[in-house]
Amino acid sequence: MKSLNRRNFLKSGLAGGALATFLGREKPAQAREFSGYTNKGTGVLVDLSRCVGCRSCEAACNREQNLPEPDVPFDDFSIFDTERHGGLKRRTSEGVFTVVNRYNPEELDHPLFRKFQCNHCEEPACLTSCFVNAYTKTPEGAVMYNPKVCVGCRNCMIACPFYVPAYSYSKPLNPIVEKCIMCYPTRLKFGKPPACVEACPTEALTFGSRVNVLKFAKERIRQHPEIFVDHVYGEKEVGGTAWLYISPVDFKKIGFDMNLGHQPIINYVKSFLATVPMVLTIWPALFAGFYRLANRKDGLKKDNNEGAREESQS
Amino acid sequence: MKAFLKWFFTYITAFFFIFYFFQSASGLESTPPEGLKVDQSQEDAPAPKVHIHDLMPQVVVLDSMANLYEAVEFDHEMHAVEVGCAKCHHHIVEHTDQTCTIHNVVDQTNDPFCARCHKGWFPGSLDKAKCKDCHSPDRFTADYLNKIEKDKDIYHRDNIGLMGAYHNQCMRCHVEEGIGGCQDCHVRTETGDKEFRADAGASGATKKSSEDGH
């Protein structure tokens, strides 16, 4: 997988930089352009025009992932009126891996529902930001999290552009990050669709290889320009995500962030990462040089105003 | 057994009629190469005497979600009479006078996209009036997925599955009529209650698992 190679490249770049310091030798800098993804792995297409807000997916997820009892039953639709701090709609949280929110865009005479969970990015920000490598992207496309090594710094929550990972703050002893894992251990691994996909009565969720569901998305838009806006959310956003969305109204109006850009998040950090080997290799020589220079001056001046402490130390 | 025999004979009869009409139509028309005809043939052909309502199922039992919901006995006839065939069977043309025939079921399509290729013709026969011939009940099984991923000969890869097809058709009207809740049609089983955590929050303990600290 190309994206994996890329991560390895970054790693080896840093490791190489560190090594170079020890060896005192500089490695030639190499810049490799990132040229798209291989699109292996599975994906899910969320067709917002089909979702009826029945919350079956939430129920199925709760069962499949053994999540704790929800505040209200999954057939209680008053939950759509919940407002969080700042008038925000519900989000994923500890014990809730997926939520369905209701929106009322003015151009439609009926509400629109939006299911939302981890998007299983092709180049996940959570993964690249984790300093103990707790995240992995499986070949099937799921972004997995390993609670055994997580230290709890919550950098992944800072990094995730979709505000997905949640932290179980309430646990004093082993708080962990909780998020959708695309049902990998129980289903995806065996080629089965995620539980929420299977439970969706209207097939608002379509499971398949990411390449295929992306084609479906485009085909549906092509066939029904009167229904859909011409955009597949997740095709390119932050480098592409395994979960894709098509919508009858402007994505902005139903809570999607349209300003994320097409770069994977790690690209924003690259300019800094690139300086690391540079500093590691150039600084020692540079400052050793300064030292020589300064001391030469010292020697010439035969420094006579050395402090008392200097004597005391010698 | 009796019911089975009844259906069996109905279908046999239906097959016979279709066969007959195709035969006679092509015979009369010196077969245009595309094999597409329709209106003209309708006028020319002797009007069928068997009403479609006599041939279709009266009740369809839907039990694919039997673990969560008890099987639904879908009153097919009532829906056909009340709303007409084409409302759901989207590949046919509606006859407002309620005299549509088997002939119409397979002959025409009112879906502009389908019509581009399928105008006046649908593969097979009356069988194709059945939802599951296009909409697989096993949409997300490994077999089906593999087939649409690998088999290059399949043209329609994004056919919605059976459950999805039903719900998309039903919900369109049901929501409008205000009977759009799951349990307006489905009686939930005990497993279903458990799945939906019907007792959640009843204990009165206030938790904040679905919200953050605010």
Added chain:
Amino acid sequence: MKRYTAKGKIPVASLTNEDGKTRYTLVNKLLLGLSIREYIIQALRNPMNWLLGAIFAIGIPMLIGRFINGLGSVTHASYDYPWGLFLGVGLFVMVPMSASGFMLGTTVELFGRKDFKPIERLALLNGLLGYFFAVVYLLVDLGQPWRLVYPMIVSFGPAAVLFLVAWHVATYLSVQIVELVPSLSEWMGWKKPQVVIKGMILGLTVAGIILSTLHQGALGALFNYAPGKVHPLWYSAPFLWFHFLCSSIFAGLSMVIVVSTICKKTMAWRCDANFLDNLDEITFGLAKGCVMALSTYLIIKIIAIAHDSDWYYLLTGWGAWFLFELLIGTIIPLVLFTFGIKNRMAGLVRFTALIALFGIALNRLNTSLITFNWKLYQEIPHIKEVMITITLYAIFIATYRFILYRLPILYTWQSSEKVKEEA
């Protein structure tokens, strides 16, 4: 303590007492040469101790509560603001203010500016304690603090910025401890370590520069991961790390100015003439460093806006806030420092350093908390979170003071010749 020194009690500043025969015991040293009774009386007389005591009385139980009941009991447990005050203050404000160690280490050891020598140890101690308490804050904030060493030994995520921070802060902390071992060994009367470290000092200093450059920058780069969350005026993918690095320079220097002022004002008995007499001159020297860093910082701040074409945002409310920060934290200090140095007004320079510190704290909090999630809502920290943050800072101050009272940081240890003779 002032009263005792006035009465002729001389605080411990050598290995042996005045007559040069009997060695001070450890207890003597810890009690500053006072009897227990005298020590307690002077401690009770100090209003600062009462304030600290009050803070501890409220804060320590909360701190313990955090470990018993989990983070959720003392914070809002926000998923949108995973990093609250603990890191906002403890990591992002503490670390730049602790940049002093490497700054002065470089100046004195590498550039051979011996005139800064009297303050070098204070700067090193400031660095060490700042980093140490940054780690303490981190331990309070981490979900599973006992796994702190995981990135070092169990599982590596070397492409992550935080990985760099972890390694560098850990290494740098060790470097700083080593750099301060001489003070401790003088105080304890050990001989060996001083010689060993004397030989390592150049290597240590260079290591300090490298590590500091990288992790000060890395703290900024941590926010590079959140392009959509930090407000564009504060966010700049190519420049953010440089902003953090550059501003840490004047933050560290200003911190030394402020701390040395406090020492001079409240602990004059502990400072020796070498320190007190040179302080004004040193302060001007440090301020000159600040001016250079500040002007660079101002320029790259503006370049960053130009580079991303964020001019439009300056007209919004956030823009006003940004300009306020720039004014308070950069432009005003720049002007006042320059003015103060020109007219040799040490008092003004000291006051300006305080403003600069405020500015830098504001900048870090703006990046990590205030403008973070600017599209969502403003997080107001939980009262307990605020309390614990203050408590930890109070512990920081208490430790700082404890060490300053005792180790030869502000004064020169007097009996090293004797030690040499004995050896």
